[in-house]
Amino acid sequence: MARVMIDRASENLRPLKERLATIKDIHSAASVLAWDRQTYMPEGGVGGRAEQLASLARTAHEMLVSPETGRLLEDAGGREPGSDDAALLRLARREHDRAVRLPARLVAETSRVTALAEVAWIQARTHSDWSKFAPHLDQILALKQEEADYLDGEHPYDAMLDRYDPGSSTERLVVMFDELKAGIVPLVSEISASLGEDRAAPLRGAFDEAAQEAFGREIISSFGYDWSRGRQDRAVHPFCINFGDPGDVRITTRFDPELLSVGLFATYHEAGHALYEQGVDPSYSRTPLAGGVSMGVHESQSRLWENLVARSRPFWSHFQPKLRKAFPGVLDGVDIETMYRAVNAVRPSEVRTEADELTYDLHVLLRFELEVGLFEGNLTVADLPEAWNTKMEEYLGIVPENDALGVLQDTHWAIGYFGYFPSYTLGNVLSVQLFETALKERPGIVPGMERGEFGDLLGWLRENVHRHGKKYEPDDLIAHSTGRPPDTAPYLRYLESKFGELYGLKPL
């Protein structure tokens, strides 16, 4: 009997699931249009594309908030706790409840305005001309503040965070950043005071872009990136994107022909995101369960492969000889240890995506504080360039040469991603917590890395993180896979140990 009842119950969800699948498809279509805009679209397409994206956003929104969807969600009742269907209903109801509070006009307008702003941002960054971008950002901020008003969180910025990291809050992030600041700033100061030779020098030279691309492809193939379900293209700002199922997960990269680290680590980073998406249970496709659970967990995957794998000694012990072969003549005399020190050279710098592992979170902290200031009303768009430079000097001791290397460097604001930046640091914190657990449970991981094999690591991540998609809340997923809630302590210990040894700060 129970079996029959469950079958009937699941039968009842079919109309709801079909509706949610259609909505997901429309969002996925919008993602294809976004990918195209950032890779191959000619400039003449800007206006039309903005309209198309606005129409898709409005249509999906209207479908989600329609009385019919509301009725289907209401009629669905409850499901066995812990089941996929229970999770699906929880997520669908959350999306629906959030969406009904936002007018369709606001959703469409945000889509249209950001589509145009992104192009303006590329222009502004190219010419380091803040004035080209500021009016767009004013519009976006106003729309986002309106959104926050409708969503009505404890703190006006919470509504932004919630979109990327359900369960996160301004209050909680303030605590996290305080802990990190207390641990990282003294480390950075100590290292900065004693900076000797430029350890990163081997990464500078003439690195043929095609060779960089080929090398990066080889590495991420060994990570497990499946090319039959993805591809790699060039973009101004590297990203990973998927279209509602694990069958097509693409990454983009940019290369600097004079600085090897830019393209390589961007490739590993985006591949980390892609491995997550390619590993989600395919039965979740076209449902609210599809895709990575939060941006914090997503960044834990990208940072794990970028830093804990590709900035480690075991990794370079295998790949250094291959790298030298890939760039004959350029890396002569650079041995494994020199390479390890090069990719881990600490030097306060202007650009977040090119920052070393240790100073990285200070870049994020700066952005977090600026965003909170904007949403609390203590800061306006016009104040941003100066406030940016002031904080850069305070946390990193440097002032960007120009706005392209400062306030204009990231794409996030241009595409309306306020509240996203903290995910990077959350990701750093979680990456170490996950990696430590993986190493304990799978002793073969490090020996594998020394052979250029990553199956054990990917297997653990697939099992404990990837396949679950959005089924569990981020905190629950982490607690389940690591045995404890998110915690900054392992991350700080890792940084102290790694950079302490690298810079001889403490006798080991």
Added chain:
Amino acid sequence: MARVMIDRASENLRPLKERLATIKDIHSAASVLAWDRQTYMPEGGVGGRAEQLASLARTAHEMLVSPETGRLLEDAGGREPGSDDAALLRLARREHDRAVRLPARLVAETSRVTALAEVAWIQARTHSDWSKFAPHLDQILALKQEEADYLDGEHPYDAMLDRYDPGSSTERLVVMFDELKAGIVPLVSEISASLGEDRAAPLRGAFDEAAQEAFGREIISSFGYDWSRGRQDRAVHPFCINFGDPGDVRITTRFDPELLSVGLFATYHEAGHALYEQGVDPSYSRTPLAGGVSMGVHESQSRLWENLVARSRPFWSHFQPKLRKAFPGVLDGVDIETMYRAVNAVRPSEVRTEADELTYDLHVLLRFELEVGLFEGNLTVADLPEAWNTKMEEYLGIVPENDALGVLQDTHWAIGYFGYFPSYTLGNVLSVQLFETALKERPGIVPGMERGEFGDLLGWLRENVHRHGKKYEPDDLIAHSTGRPPDTAPYLRYLESKFGELYGLKPL
């Protein structure tokens, strides 16, 4: 007063226009997804993409047939005859009336089935394995026959034609093809009987693909193709595609490294389509007036640039020296006249897209007759390979070596484009009618071509064809621009004169 009334009237159309714009945007989004599928999508994306396209098709359809759209169309009343708004209403009502007769399920299913069939067709063609494609074609044909039933034309095939060439009919096409057959078949026979040396030999050799692409790009740039509003990529089956406005009109090409004509003429052909779309009045964007008026007129543009321009003596008198420079060593000793004879060599062959100008329409005739047979029920999918080969032998005197070079060669059936093929021949007929008029009205066209300049020709086409978009019915557009209805006589005279001279059939 009249001014105020017109303003009010146009004000009343705003909600309708917004709705139609949203529907158009969704179709444009689907076109972006189709472009991506045919150029860059990894194979793992096939299933998801089919669902996305089905959802977009169903959503746009439901929006078009909704009671609200019906009410807006009804309330819109009439507009001043000849005005853009009157044309917009005529087209919107036609689209609506057609759509309300089709169930949303059929529309979504057709989209999904063709998305999957296209991939199967690529596989089937690659392996020349009809059995891989036949089950898909069975499904598509059944869906299309169901569509024809709902649309209920004089002849079951008329519903297919109407989609591509409003005003066309099976009856009218039978007359057209009869006239053409009577003129062309004897010409082909006469030439085939006296085939001597292989005039097309200079086109065979080792032609570097990158050099082919560069040369093609140079030519279509001189035609007037605007790269800031388009791009060129590779695809199995070349096509031109746009996304609802003239700001982004893309073409694709494929190259054969051993046969120069394939890539070059495909490039000119698709560029002809693209010049049309890039020339449509931008104020028609996101309305039913956007885009080329019919596939027949569209093909008149592609065939005009491909044949009347790029297979002419004036064209080669300018570009032959450039071509020799682009392929150093390969074309030594090939003079202008030899090249002109090479690109116009008549030789019955298997593949339509590579057919010479004279035998081309016989390929179309064959497809037209097969499609009519399928829709009349005299032929089944299973009969197609044999029926294809029988007709090839009858009209062209050859039997394809395999199905890849026969019944599997075209993408059209795989994407559900029954009724499209006749547009190619209609296009050939119209291209000469338009070109003759243009030459009369702009005597600078031929001297321009001899200098590699095409501004006069493009200007005439822009003025008389392109800018009008879908405003006029195809027949009216042709009557307006050439002073007479579509007519096979100029086309037949042109073929007789050109190939008569080339093959010495009649003393000139």
